Amino acid sequence: MQRVLLTGAAGNIGGYLRKLLPPVYPGLVLSDIKAPKDLQPSETFIQADIAKADEIERACQGVEGIIHLGGRSGEAPWEAILEANIVGCYNLFEAARKAGVKRVVFVTSNHAVGFYPRETTIPTDVIPRPDSRYGVSKLFGEGLGAMYAYKHGIGVTSLRIGNVGDKPLDARRLAIWIRPDDLVQLIRIGLERPGLVYEVMYGVSDNQRSWYDNSHARALGYDPQGRSEDFAAQVLAAEPPASQKHPAAEYYQGGTFCADEYSADVSTLKDRS
Secondary structure (H helix, E strand, O other): OOOEEEEOOOOHHHHHHHHHOOOOOOOOEEEEOOOOOOOOOOOEEEEOOOOOHHHHHHHHOOOOEEEEOOOOOOOOOHHHHHHHHHHHHHHHHHHHHHHOOOEEEEEEEHHHHOOOEOOOOEOOOOOOOOOOHHHHHHHHHHHHHHHHHHHHOOEEEEEEEOEEOOOOOOOOHHHHEEOHHHHHHHHHHHHHOOOOOEEEEEEOOOOOOOOEOOHHHHHOOOOOOOOHHHHHHHHHHOOOOHHHOOHHHHHEOOOHHHHOOOOOOHHHOHHHO
């Protein structure tokens, strides 16, 4: 592919991908509601609000593939989630259909399945357990991607991202961390693998403490190079004690997203697993 659109390019993950993707996709087009503060003269940018169908349709013109990062990147009031992550996601897939886009990589989240206990290893086909309004919106996007894949013939990949960064910053991220170059590997599978219809993969590196069975990604060619265990001693030495954390945040994979607004009886955590 030559012309690939990256939505949400002004965000944190977008910042990594802006550096790593141009050698692979020379015609990379960046889009966001506002331009990145460090936008370079060599970068192509189209300003677009994904909540406005006409704007994202304009950004999709002439595009072969899309990496969809755009939208709210964390928990927010329902009205904000609805506009950016549900209406906006629908607008994106519909714009892709109209423009004849061949592939879409939808960057979803571990928070679509956040209410699984940390003692559980989960594959990609588990029953969803979103841990927040944000997680619900990502689950919606996964379903939307499947519909557009099977109904309209767009090759769609849903990447359940853990946490992208140069290194894991806390104990939870020892399980969910992904190094930016490993994320590029997964994106390339989504955009380039022949015969792809609809796939779900976890966006995590080769983490010894991972809660995810990512064997399907490996079967598709994923060979992660990052290893969170290399940072474990340093991370765990700086970790605050469990007594300072909410029980639901410590018990469930979704962490603080599970604990936020939590009103169930914490004494029944294991009974409801």
